[in-house]
């Protein structure tokens with residue numbers, strides 16, 4: 586056993602202990618009390634240790650938990666950052682090729698300053714085509730970026746989807762004729778009202794029609810359908826063209842994604858059409874579904890909540 590610990594208390598005598606006073610001949614001046622407190626000190630030391638260890642372990646656990654939570658909280662930020670970096674890299678890549686065409690063709694023009702516009706119509710039209718492509722791409726990118734930051738919102742009012750679909754079918758006739766495609770229009774009923782923005786809806790259906798026309802070979806068929814299903818207006822654009830492979834299908838809504846169908850035909854699209862389409866559908870509280878089979882065609886179905894008056 587180790588050393589013992591005592592507590593020593595000394596007080597001047599105040600004359601209140603007559604029994605003890607009698608035990609001695611000399612008058613009491615001071616009272617001293619001595620108690621052994623080894624056990625108390627031992628337990629106090631143990632308590633001190635326990636509190637110390639508790640605080641240490643607690644602090645360590647809070648640091649670990651804080652670190653883990655911070656890492657978890659950072660995951661979405663990291664993902665958004667990576668996405669943003671990818672977006673910038675893809676955009677720069679996509680803009681580089683039309684820019685180099687413009688640069689090359691302009692240099693070609695400068696070689697013959699005495700040539701007339703007619704003589705140089707080929708490089709001039711190439712420059713025009715590429716600048717148009719760039720301008721389309723930049724406006725698409727701007728729309729998506731503004732949509733991401735919630736700066737771009739659509740102003741909704743009641744619009745008739747059946748009317749828009751019929752108008753699009755009519756406007757598409759010349760290009761369908763040019764590509765020798767057949768357009769089968771099926772609008773079942775009238776007054777298909779939804780809460781939406783007409784210009785954005787036209788843009789949406791044009792994106793789908795553009796894809797259907799682009800990826801369907803001559804003499805193919807495109808079905809444009811607008812029907813009511815319960816409380817929804819359902820628009821379907823179906824073609825019997827190239828189709829989309831199973832590998833590409835889940836990725837076609839990704840920005841800048843171009844599938845085999847686009848690469849095989851050396852298509853110059855930016856791969857933004859369906860990303861914009863999805864944004865427009867989301868803005869209208871709608872849903873979009875795409876199904877496809879290589880060699881048999883593709884069907885895109887869009888569902889909007891119908892406005893009942």
Ligand SMILES: Nc1ncnc2c1ncn2[C@@H]1O[C@H](COP(=O)(O)OP(=O)(O)OP(=O)(O)O)[C@@H](O)[C@H]1O
Nearest residue numbers: 796800837843844846847854855856857858859883
């Ligand atoms: N109707 C379709 N038939 C076959 N493939 C399609 C069809 N629609 C889309 N795809 C595939 O999905 C990809 C993405 O389509 P999206 O409209 O986003 O881009 P894009 O048409 O290539 O370019 P952009 O629309 O920007 O001009 C296309 O590259 C193509 O591979």
Ligand SMILES: [Mg+2]
Nearest residue numbers: 796854858859
């Ligand atoms: Mg497209």
